[in-house]
Amino acid sequence: EKRQDVDKYAHLATFDEIKENDFNLNIPRYVDTFEPEPEVDLRQVSKELHDVNAQxxxxxxxxxxxxxxxxxxxxxxxxGINDIIKNLEGEIK
Structure with a gap:
């Protein structure tokens, strides 16, 4: 309603901007919605994986x-029960 730019949501494009984009109105040409992924603490992931494997x-x-x-x-x-036991004991070692 206010016809204004809203970061990651809306952009009021001028006619010249639209013309430069060959009248392509795809939103990503005008609005940058990219958000970087949060960094992953690989040491924490490794510890959690180790803990899960121990469990x-x-x-x-x-x-x-x-x-x-x-x-x-x-x-x-x-x-059948003995086969299951044998297989599980083989995996545990």
Missing amino acids: IRDNEKELVDMLKQLTSKDDDVME
Whole structure:
């Protein structure tokens, strides 16, 4: 309504500006909406990744302990449980 420039939102283009842009009215030609990405602290990311991996290992150990407590009269079920335990123990080491 006020027909004024608003940073990253609006620009009041002159006829000459529009003509210089070959009458192209695409907003990015007149309004810069770019905002830089925040910097990432790679040391913090590395620490968080390390902590998450430690939690995963602890959870897998706990899961293996729970699976070892399971029993079944069905040999196929027990074989499946033992395969899961074997695979998880291989990943934990």
